[in-house]
Amino acid sequence: MPGPMPEGEPVPSDGSLPPSALHDVGRNGFGVYVHVPFCASRCGYCDFNTYTAAELGGGASRDEYADTVLRELALAGGIVQARVDTVFVGGGTPTLLEPRDLGRILEGIDRTWGLAADAEITTEANPESVTPASLQALRKAGYNRISLGMQSASPGVLAILDRRHTAGRAPRAAQEAREAGFDHVNLDLIYGTPGETADDFAASLDAVIRAGVDHVSAYSLIVEDGTRIAARMRRGELAYPDDDVAADRYLAAEAALGAAGFSWYEVSNWATSPTAQCRHNRLYWTGGDWWGLGPGAHSHVGGVRWWNVKHPSAYAKRLAEGVSPGLGREVLSDEDRRVEEVMLRLRLAEGLPLELADPAGARQALADGLLEPEAYARGRAVITLRGRLLADVVVRTLV
Numbered sequence: 001m002p003g004p005m006p007e008g009e010p011v012p013s014d015g016s017l018p019p020s021a022l023h024d025v026g027r028n029g030f031g032v033y034v035h036v037p038f039c040a041s042r043c044g045y046c047d048f049n050t051y052t053a054a055e056l057g058g059g060a061s062r063d064e065y066a067d068t069v070l071r072e073l074a075l076a077g078g079i080v081q082a083r084v085d086t087v088f089v090g091g092g093t094p095t096l097l098e099p100r101d102l103g104r105i106l107e108g109i110d111r112t113w114g115l116a117a118d119a120e121i122t123t124e125a126n127p128e129s130v131t132p133a134s135l136q137a138l139r140k141a142g143y144n145r146i147s148l149g150m151q152s153a154s155p156g157v158l159a160i161l162d163r164r165h166t167a168g169r170a171p172r173a174a175q176e177a178r179e180a181g182f183d184h185v186n187l188d189l190i191y192g193t194p195g196e197t198a199d200d201f202a203a204s205l206d207a208v209i210r211a212g213v214d215h216v217s218a219y220s221l222i223v224e225d226g227t228r229i230a231a232r233m234r235r236g237e238l239a240y241p242d243d244d245v246a247a248d249r250y251l252a253a254e255a256a257l258g259a260a261g262f263s264w265y266e267v268s269n270w271a272t273s274p275t276a277q278c279r280h281n282r283l284y285w286t287g288g289d290w291w292g293l294g295p296g297a298h299s300h301v302g303g304v305r306w307w308n309v310k311h312p313s314a315y316a317k318r319l320a321e322g323v324s325p326g327l328g329r330e331v332l333s334d335e336d337r338r339v340e341e342v343m344l345r346l347r348l349a350e351g352l353p354l355e356l357a358d359p360a361g362a363r364q365a366l367a368d369g370l371l372e373p374e375a376y377a378r379g380r381a382v383i384t385l386r387g388r389l390l391a392d393v394v395v396r397t398l399v
Contacts, residue, residue, distance in 0.1 A: 011306055011326030015075050018331070021302030026082035028288040031280050032109050034069060034087070035294030036094040037312050038062050040129070044162035044232070045190075047224035049296035049310050050092040060312035066101035070108045071319040072293050077112035080291060080301055084113045086280035087121045089143075095125040099134055103141030105293075120145055120184075120279040127170040135173075135180035145278075146177045147186040147217075153207040154200040157193045160238070162228065171211035178212060184276055186215035191249035193221050194238040201249050205256040214276035216262060217269050218253045220246040247389050254385065267347045267388050285344040287337075295325070303332045339399050346395055351375060351382030357398040365397050 039050045051060075087109060089102060102123060109115065122145040123138060130138075130148075138146070150170030152158055158167060170187060177185045187208045191201050208216050221241050223230050232238045254264065262270035266285065271277045283290060292299040295315035298307045306329030309315050318325045332340070338356055345352035354362055354376070362381055365371045370390060375382035387394050 008306070008328030008330045011324055011329050013323050015079055015324030015326055017079055017301060017304055021304040021331075022080065023302060025080055025289055025301055026085075028286060029085045029279075029283045030082040030113075031086040031088065031283045031288060031290040032084055032113075033280075033290055033292040033294075033297055033299075034089040034094075034105055035292065035297040036065070036089060036091040036097060037295050038065070038091065038096045039093050040096065040126075041162070041164060042228075044160070044228035045221060045224070047227050048092065051312065056312065060316050062096065064316075065097060065312075066104045068316045068319055069105055069293050072325060073105075073108045073112050075319075075324060076291050076293070080113075080289075082113060082289065084109055084115050084119055085288075086119060086283055087115070088280040089123040091124055093126045093129050094123045095129040095134065095138075099137035099141055102138060102143070106142050115142075122147060122184075122278070122280060124149065125173070126165065127173040128165040130173055130176070132176045132180065135177050135182070139181045144182060145184040145186070146182050147188065147215075147278075148173050148177070150174075150187045150204070150208065151190045152193065152196070152200065153204040154196065157196045157200055160193055160195055160229070161190065168207075171207050174208075174211040174213050184215060185211075185213045186217060186278070187211060187213050189216065189218040189253075190221050191218060191253070192241045192246040194233075194241070196249075198248070198252070201252060202256070205253060209256065209260045214272040215270070215278065216253075216257060218250070219268050220250070250389060251385075254388075263349070264388075265349045267383075267391050282348075285348055287341060287344075303337060305330055305332060342399050343395050346381060346383060346398065347391055349382070351380045354379050354381050357381050361397040361399070365394050370394050370397075 037050050039052055042050070042052055087106065094102060106121065121143050123143050124147045126149050148170050151161055151163055153167050155167045174185050174187055189204055189208065223233060223241060229238065233240050257270045261272055264270050265277050269278065289301045290299060291301070292308065295308055295312045296310040298305065306326045308325040309318065309327045315325045342352060342356055362371065366373065366376050370384060370387035372382040372384055381398060383391060383394055
């Protein structure tokens with residue numbers, strides 16, 4: 001996903017990578033992320049690299065976007081060769097593109113690298129941006145997993161977040177996706193929004209469980225500078241999120257989802273079975289390689305990480321000129337990679353080998369009840385439920 005842009009070093013105009021990065025590409029999996037930067041409106045909490053029609057300006061077109069992505073794909077295919085295990089189309093609102101365009105992008109990925117026979121192919125969607133007909137078209141195009149941004153079942157909470165869909169639309173869209181033949185369906189929740197009550201969140205959990213999905217993601221509201229919700233908080237119109245409330249909400253999610261047959265496999269993600277887990281996200285968390293297509297998209301291959309120019313117009317212009325859209329890159333040192341492995345693997349239910357962690361920090365985390373004693377005895381660092389509530393603290397202790 002798009003994120004903060006470090007300065008890094010320049011990317012060659014042809015996008016080429018150091019030869020050392022190309023050894024064993026895909027050894028731990030190879031995925032493709034496609035960023036679609038368009039939104040019908042901007043949610044009050046969102047600071048992603050997305051644009052409404054009014055914000056977009058000239059030089060970039062939703063109708064021509066698939067062709068632009070295919071140009072980057074043609075460039076990428078001359079640099080990296082690997083079979084694709086997972087595809088994740090995110091945004092923004094990918095389903096603002098026509099299903100045929102999302103299908104063309106998927107066909108291009110298959111032509112360029114080849115999709116594994118069991119490839120997981122996900123698109124994100126806002127509930128109001130899909131219909132039974134569009135879902136059927138996406139399934140026919142090859143998409144087999146969908147992630148719907150529900151956020152809450154409370155109309156009041158949705159209003160504070162500036163979400164456009166009605167409270168009941170997300171569960172209905174999830175059911176429509178199942179009826180269209182999607183193998184896996186996820187609903188996203190946000191908790192800790194100002195004004196949200198414990199009953200509001202309990203109703204949201206009940207709604208996702210009754211929707212019959214096999215995956216749920218639940219994230220605490222993060223207030224980012226420059227967003228409308230941050231401005232409202234500075235003006236005193238809304239209260240800032242409360243850490244104790246967020247912890248209570250997380251515990252409520254664990255209890256309700258656990259009772260309904262979901263198991264946590266990453267701090268913010270629950271699935272009904274191992275096959276329902278998001279394989280693409282697991283690729284990020286376990287050190288796989290991926291190519292990010294689209295403005296602002298990040299990539300990682302063989303210890304080299306790079307990121308594209310952010311604005312869709314600049315992205316399209318570079319590709320029209322036959323130039324890589326890469327803005328900067330960095331080569332990760334062995335220590336960089338160790339620290340990232342601790343940060344990411346610690347969030348997984350299986351944890352990480354203790355040999356990757358600072359020994360004194362691991363002993364302290366164990367003494368503080370943040371690591372599972374039985375796993376520790378087997379040489380692994382696995383966080384407890386309390387450790388999940390304090391995951392960032394545990395990471396700082398272990399690195």
